[in-house]
Amino acid sequence: MTALLEMQGIRKRFGELVALDGVDLSVEERDVHALLGENGAGKSTLMNVLYGLYAPDGGRILLRGEDARIGGPRDAIARGIGMIHQHFMLIPPLTVTENVVLGDERTGALLDRRVIRERVRELQSRFGIEVDPDARVEDLPLGLQQRVEILKVLYRGSDLLVFDEPTAVLTPQEVDELFAIVRTLREQGKTVILITHKLREVFAVTDRITVLRLGRNAGSLVTSATTAGEIARLMVGRELRELRPRATAGSRDVVLEVTGLGALSDRGTPALLDVGLTVHAGEVLGIAGIGGNGQSELAECIMGLRRPTAGDMRIGGADVSRDGPRRTRAGGVCYVPEDRRREGLVLAFTVADNLILGKQAGPPYATFGVLDPQVIEREGALLAREFDVRPPNPLAIAGNLSGGNQQKVVLGRELSSSPRLIVVSQPSRGLDIAATEYVHDRLLEQRARGAAILLISSELDEIRALSDRIAVMYEGRIVATLPAAEATEERLGLLMAGHESAGAA
Amino acid sequence: MSGGAPTATGPGPGGPAPSVRQPAMQWATGPAVPVISVIVALLLGAVFVAATGNDPIAAYAALARGAFGTPYDITETLVSAIPLVLTGLSVAVAFRTGLFNIGAEGQLLVGALAAGAVGARFAELPGPLLMPLVILAGILAGAGYGAIAGVLKAARGVNEVITTIMLNYIVVFVMHWLLQSGPMTAPSALGTPASARIGDGAILPVILPNELVPLSRLHAGILLAALAVAVFWFLLWRTSLGYELRAVGLGARAAAQAGIDPARRMALVMAIAGAFAGLAGMIQVSGVFQRVFDGFSSGYGFDAIAVALLGKNSPLGIVAAALLFGAFAHGGAIMQSNAGISSHLVSIIQALVLFVIAAEAIVRGIAGRSRRGRKPVEAIA
Amino acid sequence: MTVDMVIGASVLAATLRLAAPILLAALGGVISERAGVVNIALEGSMLVGAFVGIVAAEQTDSIVIGVAAAIIAGTLLAGIHAIAAIHWRSDQIVSGMALNILALGLTSYLNFQLYGTTGTPADVPDLPTVADQSILVWVSLALVPLTHLFLFGTVSGLRLRAVGEHPRAAETVGIGVRRVRYAAVLASGALAGLGGAYLSLSVAHSFTDGMTAGRGFIGLAAVIFGKWSPIGALVAALLFGYGNALSTSLQGATIGDTRVPVQLLGTLPYLLTILAVAGFVGRSRPPAADGVPYEKEGH
Structure with a gap:
């Protein structure tokens, strides 16, 4: 049996940078295939080549054994390839139905709203995807917006669905619902490629795995016959680094004390709910959690970049709840922001x-x-x-x-x-291993000097490598705070997924 | 004219759109690109002149002679360049902070009205008292008018392009009223509604003696303009405030997290921009016309956009571009009377210069540089 | 000052007459900005339309050819803006400013070249009138529901709005972003050119340098005040036209002993627009990708 999709020797460079250096990918029909790799491994680039968004510099693509030249999304769609983008490709002020049919309306020149709504309804019942067809997309939560994306792709008759990091913006419950949909898709005869860097998802839903590293193939695996350790080794190209031993935290002077903090997101929805935490001098408090659970808003509140709606923040005993960034910084607080290209520099x-x-x-x-x-x-x-x-x-x-x-x-x-307090957000995002280690060393140096460090990271490895205590954020709350020694990966994973009981164990 | 923060599903371009408004980032240093723009515009203009049955070489020769042919012409070119330098600075200081000030024209008119009003109302005061008063009136009025757009931007997020366009028209109609039937109306010998003549103490003296250049109108406003250029440079590159303005222009979010409030800086910079333009208006009143009248400005505030862009928002570049456009303005008028070619040829060339600058990619191609695309790292992430 | 001066039949007729060119420019602006391109060269398109309309009508002695030529001229100028804004990803404001200056320079230059200082000939054919208004007034009004239907009731309109809100998303479902934007900008130029023809052929019966006198910009104001909708643009154009009509009708009128400052009525469109964008008269929000150049990825 030939594979549904064969990508052979795909090359793509951006100026000086070689993003894909002869990558192969083979996907069987009716499989859920994981495309794994760290940030910058080339996963998204490869899929953008498949979808015709990037023109490759070399290599070929075979669909059902036949040479396929894909010059743009239109070609990809015509060949039954559908893409669920990481950043949803939806038009916010349009309705769900309008978004689903856009570009392939099949109603003649005049838009027959009744006909298209019926078609969307039909699709929904067949694949068990629920969302109000008349709702405006901008009014929907992200989980439902993703369903609109899936409907869009199915509407176009795609047999091969590519999900680009689909869980990054979802709540754990939404992730479960998504995986249920993915399973239904497979039962209905669809083939799925899942781009991810989360091992949990790989084992939850996929059949086969292709691992990329630095623009090259690092390995191909069958999910049922591999282990998390093996995959992780292929992804990073080495054994996971040992946690470094270090001196216990120094003084017990409280530097940052946050109680009952509340704040709104940019969209005006509650982002922080009754957040309380303390950071001591010479201590690293890690904030773990899936991105988008209020971590950015927490950092911004502390730095005076976002007005809290409730609660109280003290630095060295002085109330800073109403301070702007200038005053906060003058009080010996510094900030390494998440988006260094736009916020840091x-x-x-x-x-x-x-x-x-x-x-x-x-x-x-x-x-x-x-x-x-x-x-x-x-x-x-x-x-x-x-x-x-x-x-x-x-x-x-x-x-x-x-x-x-x-x-x-x-x-x-x-x-x-x-500084006496350092707020650090995703400090190693997008960095190579050497640079990451450099950043970590510098932060630990500050800890040794006696600075209090609040470390926000969605990388569990990073959190566990640096933190003395670890707080887990979930849906705007701190659901548990654990000493580093008790914070096993499994327990953190459960807490991050919203299983609050894991904190009390 | 996009406004508001992008939502999670909104368009997510990887940063601000590329724009000629931020030459510091987009344009390599050196005058190659502006010079090419002017050459391309002159060539296209020549084609146009030939196509309409005229001799382009004769036209340009007449234009050049008109602008520089005699010492008198040179001083007239300078007189035309003075307001362009100041309005150019006005547009440029806003560009440096990431704002597009299309309102220099309106700010200039408000400055002229204020200077004209003060200069006429206190006409009896001696020069040493009256002159600072008139200068201050022009600067403050322009600053206040510019600040409207700045404050609306800061407080309500209103796109300054829209507000400054609207404010330009508002002042024109207010001016009609003031001069036709309002408090500034005066009997006029000009054949057009005009204000009363300003006092002698408010007049900027001619700085070249008549023996040297007969009939020259080159006035002391040129010194004010030179001072303004120095202030512009010092403010932007030698003061903390200037650093903050540039930081906001090139990276508003980075500036904000470092404790520089972009909204306040934007409000402030529009006032500064208005001050430069208001000074231009004051200089036109005190140095050239001695009064305000309907149709007072010949579009200095609009030409200023081309001046600032052509000068790459740098002090010397602005001076050079203003001299070029001043030469166009004066030379064009002479060309029409001497060579019978419409002085509007000059507008066509200026428009082409602006257009070629806007089409930066083309110029870059001509200059033999590859267009600076998005950073590869960003394209992958 | 009398009631007749404020709401008399002649004032209302003048309102329609003055609103029509603003409306045509505004409808063009709505279409262009809904597709994500700010076209401040509407003023320029109007001006070349006005000039070419007169020249063509005078040369051929045909009003139909005059109007058609005006539309083509407006479209061509907009075409230059389209190439700059879409193909070269130029700054749309700078390009628009340049084209406005170019239009003013070109028409004035050619006016001088063709007619010297005597002005355009007075014997150009006239446009037919219906119910005492130029046919183009009724055309402009009829275009309001048509534009509305196009934007909100057709597949092309849906795609155009998608392109103006989120071009990359539109591209991923196979919509040609550039093609849609070209079409929208060209249409806006055609409408503005028609507005110019109306001004020169129907209102003034001649061309004078810079005769559009900012009507393209009032059209832009009407787009914003009308919240980027055709019906909103109609309301705005009528309001602005009414203000304009009033300032003529109240010329020399007095309240008590004070003369009405009619000139200040001219500020009305601009003041209202500023208040609208500032959110004091209901928030006016542009399409999300309005004025943002679109760059295809990876090519």
């Missing part, structure tokens, strides 16, 4: 200019509002060298540095002022 500025961001108004960089370029450049050169920014040129444009070196610039700026 002004990419068009030089390294030296980035290193004074937030410190531009006072000595030693300015007197009475007048800048001293010599001091800025001299200090910039010093910090760039101290934090191993490469090249160590203070006049280099930040946007031209690699991700790891950009993060070093952020760290250099934030950590050089000897």
Whole structure:
């Protein structure tokens, strides 16, 4: 039996960067196939090639054994390939029905709303996908929006459905419902490719696995005949790093104390509910959780970037609930934001200019509002060298540095002022292993110095490697706080999935 | 004119759209691209002149002679360039903060009205008292008018392109009223509604002696313009505030998390932009016309957009671009009377310059550089 | 000041007459911006429409050819904007500004070249009138429900709105974003060109330099004040036209001893639009991708 899909020797480069270096992928009909790999392994690029969004620089694609040239999404759709994008490709002000049929309306020039609604209803009952066909997409929660995406693909008669990291924005319950839908799809004769980097999902729903690493094939596996350890080794290309031994936390002085904190998200929905936590000097408190459970809002509240709607925040005993970012920072708090390219740096500025961001108004960089370029450049050169920014040129444009070196610039700026509280969000996202280790070492150095660190990360490895205590966030609440020693991966996983009872064990 | 924060399902372009409004990021340093823009525009203009049955070489020769042919012409070119320098600075300072000030024209008119009103109302005051008063009136009025768009942007997130376009028209109608039947109406010898003449103390003196360049109108406003260029440079590159403005322009979110409130800086920069344009209006009143009248500005505020873009929002670039456009303005008028070719040829060339700059990708191609695309890392993530 | 000056038949007739060109430009603006392209060159399209309309009508002695030529001229100018905004991903405001200056320069230059200082000939054919209004007034009104039906009741309209809200999503379901945007921008130029023809052929019976005098921008204001909908644009155009009619009708009128400052009525469209975008007169929200250049991925 030939495979439904064969991708052979696919190459794709973006300028200097080789994203795919001769990747193969073979998917059997009626399988759920996992495409696994770390961030930047090339999973999404490969699927964008399949869907015709990227033109490959080499390789070929076979569908049911026949050569398929896919010049764009239109070709892909015509050949029965459907994509459920990670960032939903929906038009918010249009209705569910309109979104489903868009581009393939089949109603003549005039839009016959009744006919298309009926067609969508039919599809829904066949695949057991429930969502109000007349609702406007912008009014739906993300889990339901994803169903609209699935309906879109099914409406176009796709036999091969590609899910690009579908669970990233879902609640655990929504994930279960999604997997139920995926199983129904398989029963109805569809083939599914699931892009993910979460092992739990691989074992929950897939039949076969292809692992990519750094733009190349790292292995092909049958799910029922492998282990989490084997997959993880293929993904990272080495044994998982041992947790490093370290001294117990120093003093017990409370630096940050948050009680009853509440806040709204950008969309005006509750993002934080009665959040309480403390961080001591010389301690790392890790905040674990699936992205989008209120972690970003928590960091923003502490930094004064988001107004709390309830509760109280104290730093070193002083109430900071109403402080803006300037006052918060003046009180010895620093921040390594999640999105370093947009929040951490002004990419068009030089390294030296980035290193004074937030410190531009006072000595030693300015007197009475007048800048001293010599001091800025001299200090910039010093910090760039101290934090191993490469090249160590203070006049280099930040946007031209690699991700790891950009993060070093952020760290250099934030950590050089000897803060007493450091709020860090996803500090190693998108970084290679060496840069990640560098970042971790620097943070532990600050901990040893006596700084209190609030570490927000969706990478469990990172949380467990650095934290003294671990708090788990779920749907805007802290559902448990555990000492690191008691926080096994399994227990954290359960808590992150909303099983609160795991915390009490 | 998109507004509001993108929602989870909204379009998620990986950052702000590429735009010529932020040359610091988009354009390599050096004058290659602007120079090419002007050359391309002149060539297209020549084709057009030939196509309409005229001699392009004769036309350009007449234009150049008109602008630089005699010492007098040179001083007239300078007189035309002065308001363009200031409105160019106005547009550029806003661009540097990530805002598009299309309102320089309106801000200039408000500044002129204020200067004209103060200059006429206190006409009896001696120069050392009156002149600072008139300068201040022009600057403050322009700043206040610019601030409207800035505050609306800061407080209500209103797109400044829309507000400044609207504000330009509002001031025109207010001006009609003021000069036709309102409090500033004065008997006019101009044949068009105009205000009363300002006092002698409010007049910027001609700085070239008549023996040197007979009849020259080159006035002390050129010194004010030079001072404004220096202020622009110092403000943006040597002060904390200027750093903050540029940071907001190039990375508003990064600035915000570092404690720089983008909304406040945006409100402030529109006032600063308005101040430059208001000063331009004041200079036109005090240095050239001695009064305000209907049709007072010949579109300096709109030409300013081309001046700022052509000058890449840098101080010297703006001066160079303003001189070029000043030469066009004065030379064009002479060309029409001497060579019989409509002075509107100049508008066509200016429009082409602006258009070619807007089509940056094309110019880059000509300049032999590859277009700077999205960062590869971003494309994969 | 009398009641007749405010709501008399002549004022209402003038309102329609003055609203029509604003409405045509505004409908063009609605279509273009709904597809995600800001076209501030509507003013320029109107101006070249006005000029070419007169020249063509005068040369051929045919009003039909005059109107058709005006539409084509407006479309061509918009075509340049489309290439800049869509193909080259130029800054749409800068490109639009440039084209407005170009239109003013071109028409004035050619007007000088063709007619010198004497002005355009007065013997151009006239447009037919229906119920004392130019036929184009009725055409502009009829275009309101048609545009509404197109945007909200047809497949093409659905696709156009999708492109203006989220072009990448539209692209992923096989909609040609560029094609839709080209079509929308060209249509906006055609409508503005028709508005220009109305001004020169029906109202002024001549062309003078810069005769559109910002009507394209009032049309833009009507788009925003009308919340990017055809019916909203109609309401806005009528309101702005009424303000315009009033300022003529109240010329020289007095309340008590004070002369009515009619010139200030001219600020009405702009003031109202600012209040509308600022959310003081109901929030006016543009299509999400309005004015944002679209770049295909990975090619």
